[in-house]
Structures are given as structure tokens and as C-alpha cells.
Amino acid sequence: MRENVVIRTVCRLFVPFIQLFALYVIVHGASGPGGGFQGGVIFATSFILLLIAFGLPCVRGRFGRSWIRAYAACGIIIFAGVGLTCILFSGNFLEYAAIETALGIPHLQTLMIDIVEAGIGITVMAVMTSIILDFVGKEEEEPL
Amino acid sequence: MFRRLNRSALVAVIFIGIILIWAAEDMPAYGDPKAPANEYAAQMYIDRTPGDIGIDNIVTAILASYRGFDTLGEVVVILTAGISVLLLMRRGEGQ
Numbered sequence: 001m002r003e004n005v006v007i008r009t010v011c012r013l014f015v016p017f018i019q020l021f022a023l024y025v026i027v028h029g030a031s032g033p034g035g036g037f038q039g040g041v042i043f044a045t046s047f048i049l050l051l052i053a054f055g056l057p058c059v060r061g062r063f064g065r066s067w068i069r070a071y072a073a074c075g076i077i078i079f080a081g082v083g084l085t086c087i088l089f090s091g092n093f094l095e096y097a098a099i100e101t102a103l104g105i106p107h108l109q110t111l112m113i114d115i116v117e118a119g120i121g122i123t124v125m126a127v128m129t130s131i132i133l134d135f136v137g138k139e140e141e142e143p144l
Numbered sequence: 145m146f147r148r149l150n151r152s153a154l155v156a157v158i159f160i161g162i163i164l165i166w167a168a169e170d171m172p173a174y175g176d177p178k179a180p181a182n183e184y185a186a187q188m189y190i191d192r193t194p195g196d197i198g199i200d201n202i203v204t205a206i207l208a209s210y211r212g213f214d215t216l217g218e219v220v221v222i223l224t225a226g227i228s229v230l231l232l233m234r235r236g237e238g239q
Contacts, residue, residue, distance in 0.1 A: 029204050029208075030199040030204055032200070032201060033203075034204075035204055072223055073223075075219065076219055076220060079215075079219060080216065094213055096197075097196070113197070113199065113205075113209060116208050116215075120215070123219050123222060123223055124219070127223060127225065131225075131229045134230055134233040135229075138233045
């Protein structure tokens with residue numbers, strides 16, 4: 001890839017803001033438009049931007065294959081773990097109200113929904129990044 | 145051969161199109177509050193979300209709480225798609 005200082009500098013500046021916006025969208029899911037799916041995709045966009053500006057080895061170095069796999073599984077484990085915790089407090093699967101009444105803390109459901117949204121976001125982010133990196137990696141292996 | 149295939153495809157498309165337009169006549173008007181889809185569940189979600197869950201976003205309340213199990217399935221579908229791409233794209237590696 002040809003060196004281009006402007007593109008690389010602008011991308012380096014933009015990536016943290018994109019990631020911050022993604023976290024905002026995920027956390028903001030309970031009180032406004034947003035949620036785990038949207039935030040996860042926005043987070044994956046920051047890796048795609050890095051991929052365009054700095055190439056595959058840079059992204060692979062920052063976010064390796066084993067980490068991607070771990071994150072993809074981690075999100076579902078968080079989601080299912082919250083659901084199973086509700087069973088521990090003698091509720092149904094994913095019945096957040098059971099924990100709220102058992103512990104007596106008000107507005108605990110909002111926190112549980114935020115944790116669930118974070119789990120969704122982690123899985124979506126990891127899977128989107130994984131798909132893009134796999135396609136690009138295949139392309140570089142066997143140039144058409 | 146090509147022309148005959150084209151003509152039969154055109155006939156099939158027109159036939160199915162007429163059926164669809166005919167069926168669309170019976171659909172409720174867009175945004176009709178009296179439509180069956182808007183009458184029962186939607187009003188229940190709007191009425192009960194502040195008391196049941198206590199968050200402002202009704203869409204998130206339905207997504208994460210009322211239909212949480214459905215959303216868990218959706219996330220598993222996304223993970224499955226990722227695993228499928230991973231397996232297809234890395235076929236033959238390490239051999």
C-alpha cells in the first residue's frame with residue numbers, strides 16, 4: 001500500500017472517537033435510541049478503518065484471532081450468564097425482576113439490561129471484525 | 145431456448161404480481177391504529193413498560209426484557225454466521 005500521511009493521521013485521530021461513540025450507543029440503549037447490535041457494528045467500523053489505513057498485519061497485531069474468538073464467545077456467555085443468574089434468584093430465565101425483588105435494589109433491571117446490551121455488543125463487534133478480516137486475509141493470500 | 149425461458153419467466157412474474165397486488169387490497173392502511181398488529185401487544189407494551197421495567201426506551205424493553213430469549217437466539221445466529229465464515233475462509237489452512 002502506498003504511504004499517505006494525511007489518511008493515516010486522520011484515521012489514527014478518528015479511531016478513538018468512533019470507539020467512544022460505539023460505547024456511548026451501547027450504554028445509551030436503555031434511555032434512547034441505541035443498543036448492542038448498533039454499537040457493536042460501530043465498534044467494528046473502527047477496526048475496518050484501521051484495516052483500510054494501516055493494512056491487515058497492523059489490525060491482526062492489535063486484535064489477534066484467538067482474542068476475536070474469545071470475545072465472540074464472551075458476549076454470549078455474559079448474556080446467558082445474566083439469564084442464569086435470574087434462575088439462581090428463583091425467577092425464570094432472563095426474568096430480571098426476580099433479582100430486583102430478591103435484593104431489594106431499585107432500578108437494578110436497568111443495570112441488567114445494560115449488561116445484556118454490552119454482551120450483545122461484544123459478540124457483534126467480534127463477529128463483524130472476524131468476518132471482514134477473514135475475507136481480506138483470503139484476498140491477500142490468493143490475489144485474483 | 146433463451147426466448148422461451150424468458151417468456152415463461154415473464155408469465156410467472158406477472159401471475160405472482162397480480163396475486164400479490166390482489167392480496168394487498170385487503171391489508172390495513174399504513175399506520176392504522178385499528179390494525180390487528182397495533183391493537184393488542186403494542187398498547188400493552190406502551191402501558192406496562194414504565195411500571196414493569198422502568199426504562200424510557202420501549203424498543204429496548206421489548207428487545208432485552210420481554211423478548212430476551214429471542215434476542216439471545218439472534219446473538220447466537222450472529223456467532224454462528226461468524227463461525228461459518230471462519231470455517232469456509234480458512235478451509236485448507238494448516239494442511
